[in-house]
Amino acid sequence: MFIHCQNTGDASGSALRDRSHIENMLEVATEPSTEVSGAIKKLLNIYHKAIKPMEDAFKYNELRQHEVxxxxxxxxxxxxxxxxxxxxxxxxxxxxxxxxxxxxxxxxxxxxxxxxxxxxxxxxxxxxxxxxxxxxxxxxxxxxxxxxxxxxxxxxxxxxxxxxxxxxxxxxxxxxxxxxxxxxxxxxxxxxxxxxxxxxxxxxxxxxxxxxxxxxxxxxxxxxxxxxxxxxxxxxxxxxxxxxxxxxxxxxxxxxxxxxxxxxxxxxxxxxxxxxxxxxxxxxxxxxxxxxxxxxxxxxxxxxxxNQIENKIAFIRQHAIRVRIHALLVDRYLQTYHEKLGWFGDPHEVFQDIVNDPDKYYIFKSILAKTNVSKFDLPDKEAYQDFFGVNPVSHFKQLSQHCSWSGGCLLEKIERAISHELPSLLSGVGKNSDPAAPAKCEETPKNRWRRQ
The missing domain is CATH 3.40.50.300 (P-loop containing nucleotide triphosphate hydrolases)
Known part of the structure; x- marks a missing residue:
């Protein structure tokens, strides 16, 4: 039974509004675009080849708790x-x-x-x-x-x-x-x-x-x-x-x-x-x-x-940027650890000192010197105290060791995806539309809803 107390009058006696404008404006009769499904397949391929391997190698999901x-x-x-x-x-x-x-x-x-x-x-x-x-x-x-x-x-x-x-x-x-x-x-x-x-x-x-x-x-x-x-x-x-x-x-x-x-x-x-x-x-x-x-x-x-495909590409690119920054930070923690350990240092005490006071060792400042890294994208320093609390430093290898003759380097792959592959996929969306369709003179509205 339909129950609604929006108005004081009896809803059952009210006339129903025409809702044909909803069908028209939301293009309900339009078939899903094959262009969208093709772009999604390419996006999945980029994610699995260039981004997910870096996620897994540096356990990114345990830092952000946002599994893609x-x-x-x-x-x-x-x-x-x-x-x-x-x-x-x-x-x-x-x-x-x-x-x-x-x-x-x-x-x-x-x-x-x-x-x-x-x-x-x-x-x-x-x-x-x-x-x-x-x-x-x-x-x-x-x-x-x-x-x-x-x-x-x-x-x-x-x-x-x-x-x-x-x-x-x-x-x-x-x-x-x-x-x-x-x-x-x-x-x-x-x-x-x-x-x-x-x-x-x-x-x-x-x-x-x-x-x-x-x-x-x-x-x-x-x-x-x-x-x-x-x-x-x-x-x-x-x-x-x-x-x-x-x-x-x-x-x-x-x-x-x-x-x-x-x-x-x-x-x-x-x-x-x-x-x-x-x-x-x-x-x-x-x-x-x-x-x-x-x-x-x-x-x-x-x-x-x-704008669904543009939103997804932008979201995955932003995700890839965060994964890259996380990998660079973990790599920097590892480099500093090996430099400071020495022959007679206590491994646990050395690494704990680095994690507790990363500014003393310029961990985050050194990452800002890298290409395309914004200080606004850096995670909280405290997050790495928790991260390394459950993920010992011995569980990770440095970025330079994540390379192979056949597969290349993880860092190069994710940087190529961020700088070239994902922007190229984004710029190609909409260019394969029906050439017979009449050109529109209106200004294309700005996409205010793209994920940042």
Missing amino acids: TDGEITSKPMVLFLGPWSVGKSSMINYLLGLHGTSQELYTGAEPTTSEYTVIMHGDKFRTIEGIVMAADSSRSFSPLEKFGQGFLERFVGIEMSHKLLERVTFVDTPGIIENRKQQERGYPYNEVCQWFIDRADLIFLVFDPTKLDVGGELEMLFRQMKGRESQIRLILNKADSLSTQDLMRVYGALFWSMAPLINVTEPPRVYVSSFWPFDYAVDTSRDLFMKEEISLLEDLNQVIE
């Missing part, structure tokens, strides 16, 4: 829905997919209804998949979620359905934030799970109800976790037709007042003000404004979908 899998590289763009309970996250997904009144409709209601992380994705037929199955399937991008334990996997579910839009994008619905309460025992590390999805989202819709703009501890923590991902955040002031225009203006200002201390950026995230559900707007409300806002949001979403 084949499933993540080949996955569709991910749109993450976050926000307090009963703000309309599930209703918005139902509206975008046209699920209202069908057996596939996500349950919605006035009370907290989504207690699971729900991944809505494309499949040949409608079915639900248990979290334990999702995490065990290495072909998907969710296998790293096993580390959060059985308590989380019991609250993780996948829904597959045959839908044209889901051939281009994946939606993730999340449990609502519940403020003004004591710490709730969720049974799994909620903040860490949120961070995992935030790190992998191409677009984050942070949804609010204009009648309840509570900003409490969980929401503040969520914004701290999204630091550095501000370009992916969109604020949604949903259920906007439940207020008069004057009240809506007050709420809009209050939203910015509440969010300003939490988002420390020069340009605040874009705010969309509308009512994202299938029923017609309430009478005597700003219908034209709401429709324009909805169209802008759809354009925003379509831009992210269209």
